[in-house]
Amino acid sequence: MREVAAAAGVSRQTVSRVLNDHPSIRPDTRERVLAAMAELNFRPNRAARMLTTARSRTIGVLAASASSLFGPASSLDAVENAAREAGYFVTVAHVSGPEVAAVEAALDHLMAQAVEGIVVIAPQQRVQDAMAAVSLQVPSVTLHGAGLAGDDGVFVDQVEGARLATRHLLATGHRRIAHLCGPGDWSETRARRDGFLEEIAAGGEDVTGIVSREGDWTAESGAAIGAELLADPELTAIFSSNDQMALGVLHAAREAGRRVPEDLAVVGFDDIPEAAYFAPPLTTVKQDFAELGRRCVARLVERIEGVGAVGGGGGAGSATGSATDSAAAPVPPQLVVRASA
Structure with a gap:
C-alpha cells in the first residue's frame, strides 16, 4: 500500500x-x-484486511444439487458474478445428503470461513426441511422455488413460465397436451405442473391435459416417458419441465415416426445454450439467471449491512422493513419461440 x-x-x-x-x-x-x-x-491481502476491518466480505453458498444440472449451475454462476460486482468473495459448500447432519456439516464448513451471509441453492423439499431445523447465525437468502406459500426465496415465476408454454400450445391449436414432469421433490417441478394445469383449465371444455410420471431432468428419462406418452395417437403436444427431457422427447418422437412440429409440438423450459441447436430448434421458456443472481446478492448484502449497522447477529429475518424485501417481485420468464412448436 x-x-x-x-x-x-x-x-x-x-x-x-x-x-x-x-x-x-x-x-x-x-x-x-x-x-x-x-x-x-x-x-x-484478504487475511490482513480481515484483521484490520473484522470483516471477511465473503458470502457462502450452500448448494444441494448436482453441479451438472443447468439451473443450479447457472444460479451459482450468477451469484458468483453478482457477488464479485458487489465487492464480495464467494465460497461454496455442497451438501452431501438430505439429512440435517449433512446440512449442518456444510454450514459448519462455511462458518469456519467467517462468511457474513449465506445463499441457499436447495430446490429439493427434503433439503429445505433440513434447513428449517438448523439455526443460522448469519443472514441468509434462498435462491430457488416458485413463490409458493411460505417461500421467502428469490425466484423466477415458474407458474407463469409454465402458463406461457401451455398458452402457446393452446394458441397454436393443440387440444390434447401432455406435461412431462420433473422430480416431485423439487419446488420448481410442482410450480410448473401447477401452471400447466391452470392454463389447461382456462383453455375450455375441449382441452385435455395429461400429467406424466416424474422424470429426473435427464434426456434419458425424457425419451422413456416421451415414448409412453406417444403411445396415445391423439396427443399432439408435450410441454417438458426442462430442456434436457425435451431433447429426450424429440428422440422418442423420431423413433415413433412422429414429425416435429408437423405431428407433435414440443416445448421445454430453461433455454439451455444447446436448445437453439436441437433438431428442430426448441421452443422453450427462458429464465434470467443473471437477474436472479443480482437480486439474490442485493437482498443478502442489504441484510448483511443492515445487521452490521445495528451491531446484531441473528438469522435471515434479522433485517426488517428493507426496500429490497418490499420489492421482492419474482423474476419474469420469457417464452422463446422456435421451430419445435
Missing part, C-alpha cells in the same frame, strides 16, 4: 479509503489510485 500511495502521490490512508469505497474520495483521486494499483499489480 505504501508503494501504491507513492506511485499515486497520495497518502496510505487515501489508498485504504479507495479500497474500502469510502464516499469522501474524489473521483479523480480514486482513478489515480486504481491506476497505480493496476500498474503495480497490487492485490489487497
